[in-house]
Amino acid sequence: MRVLMLSWEYPPVVVGGLGRHVHALAEQLAAQGHEVILLCRQPTGTDASTHPTEVENRAKVRVVRVAEDPAHLSFEHDLVAWTLAMGHAMVRAGHALLRGWRPDVVHAHDWLVAHPAIALAEAAEVPLVTTLHATEAGRHSGWLSQPLNQQIHSIEWWLANRADQLITCSVAMRHETAQLFDVEPAEIAVLHNGISPNPWRVSPAKVAEARASVQAKDAPLLLFFGRIEWEKGAQDAVAALPAIRRSHPGAVLAIAGQGGYQDRLVDEARRHRVRRAVRLTGQLPDQELAALLAAADVVVLPSRYEPFGIVALEAAAAGAPLVASTAGGLGEVVRDGETGLSFAPGDVAGLTAGVRRVLADPASAARRASAARDRLSTDFAWPAIAAATADVYAASALTLAAARPRPASPPQVDHPGADRGRDLPRPKIPSGNLLLG
Template identity: 25%
Template sequence: MQSLNRQAIALISDHADPAAAVGGEEAGGQNVYVRHVGENLATLGWQVDMFTRKVHSDDADIVQHSPHCRTIRLRAGAESYIPRDKLFDHMPEFVQSFQAFQRTHGLNYPLIHTNYWLSAWVGLELQKTSAIQLLHTYHSLGAVKYQSVQNRPQSADTRLKVEREILEKANCVIATSPQEENTLRSQVSTHGKIEMIPCGTDTSNFRLMSKLDARRQLQLNLHEQIVLYVGRFDPRKGIETLVRACALLKEKGVNNLKLMIVGGSSPHMPDGEERNRIEKIVCELGLKSEVMFAGQIGHDVLPLYYTAADVCVIPSHYEPFGLVAIEAMACGTPVVASDVGGLKFTIIPEETGLLVPPQDINAFAHGIHRILFDELWARKMRKQASANVIQRFTWGGVAIQLSELYRHVLAQSIMHEQPRNLRKPDLKNVLNSSFSKKSFLSVSK
């Protein structure tokens, strides 16, 4: 539904469908980010169209989330799952599909916010022929990823080039933590504009609840010490480190331990290989009765798992931000996480959780043990963690900051002379559309 008094903007998330169920292959933090940013921007007065690649032929071409926010699925390659490392060849078709959609529906997007490097390439191509204002969020960086990967994909050099180019040519890049901003400057480029705006979480869904009630609803043992992992199966997520840390705790006499692993997709998907590897390690360590693979869990039920757990562990080798951390903390669950990337920003050590060296089995075992067996301290952290998230990481607050940044970028573009043959954004729509008063708050620096 297009509104004449709203400025239309486009969010591009080529491989991560904002309308997809979270938890499956290519459905994780980026999907959550784009979906919630889009929906909350719509409440602030924008007309938001979120573009992604159509993966299944029976999926709807357009999913209407609210009157002014929708997901639009474009054809780019076969309508089937294609691994990210092989998607770049289909991005020219994505650009063509995007342009065709604009022409067919008589739309003009003066501002485009791209997500991940593949979408960045799309944005850079669109920038060549249109007077768009281009913003970008990375979600992950090849410059970091390839440091710990033995076999780099064929697209690695292209990805590194695009990640540098988008920083230098976009109107603004959005870093989700100070640590990500520092990484961009040290490993990508010293040129280009960066604003720091964090990710958020839905605090109406992820909130303090009764642990007893949560365990009863999930039919979990009321007396077990529950350690939780939430995320996809990927070697870089460090699940092996967590499993071995739990084995070490068992060796040291912790007998009522239960490790719950939430997430993952079907066995024929690439992350199924990693799940099989982890299951094999679990069996080799004699932990089969202590580990539960819960599989995909919907966001409506996921808060119960966070609440039921005594501690949530994030053993990633690197995280630009780490949505799981703030989801867990919003539910009052203390976190033990790798001392890397944005996790240094989201977690306050000794107050909302613990940070330990990545891939350090002993350090993770020690951190988990501290939280499990210091009940008074854990109870204090439960309250502090939830309050910290409400204060710093809500999607509403994130959207307000992004909205103000968008308005600033569009206003600047109007003030600068542009080629006569390119359509300018409507100044009245940009500055006087039905924004919430909150959207006029200045961007956090």
């Protein structure tokens, strides 16, 4: 099949797990014989003189990177306008492609490419397949109190209802999508994220070096990695640290990543009097992160909201014992007692108990880590995921684009923790090469 895929991030411009997903999926589809053209963007803050629109072939994928328009728009301050400008650039590049090439399907990844994906699918008169990787309501605990939140929600609603076929990365995300956007659950395909385990294996020397960089003592090393945002729950790992250090003196918590919640996280560490036991490593290159994962005695993923949890796959690929919340897709990725230990989102006592259990019985923790790694070659293998995606493409049928009303503002859903998730600062999005879950 001929596939036109659109994503707002694609290596080397990677902001989160979405970029890794799109990269691996596109290359695996191409390896299976499909013709894939990927529309993406140049780094943030560039312009057409420094980074003009370019076309390159990477692993049989034709990548078209569109230049930013000259207008002074920034992600941090003009999110919707910035997104529309990016979409306009993609539409122009897409129409140039359509002069001599016609896809069989257009595949959109998340709301930021809604406008160009819809426009190009309609211009080519082909089905629109959409993967929703997360939702604005989910990221904000159901509380969409600001105009920007509601604008993003309305674009997500439009994209979900306009798509000829929807895909989510977990059963939890299917339920969330169906509820938020008035879509029948049976009409949503669930295709997990995948991973290629080999790049996550590093030499023992590199592992020892990584451990020494954050833990000089012969004491436990805990690791959180991913975006430092409220919904990722690093604050719960910090809150658990005093109790963990009482039973395991000298234990430290390394936090690898960056994000808009970092300053508040430092304040939390001071409030719990563990600031000296918290190591902020910043964003790490792939191999350094893989080494640190392998060096950790336990990897903690305390997400309050997690559509899938590709970080759990990355930890498994590195052979790290895992303690994770059951938020969203993490509850499907981590099998409690079999491939890791689980606790309820926001349950600091449960997190503490899980970490203590790992540290008290490292042999059992190693067996669970090994089972998690073995599962990667079956349930989360990219060849099978790409083949299933191609089946969705083949089964998708073009429907007439009907006029759609503006959706009503979503209800505000309060639950424990929602107050702390409201109106948190939107993260600054760097333009470089990031490794984030």
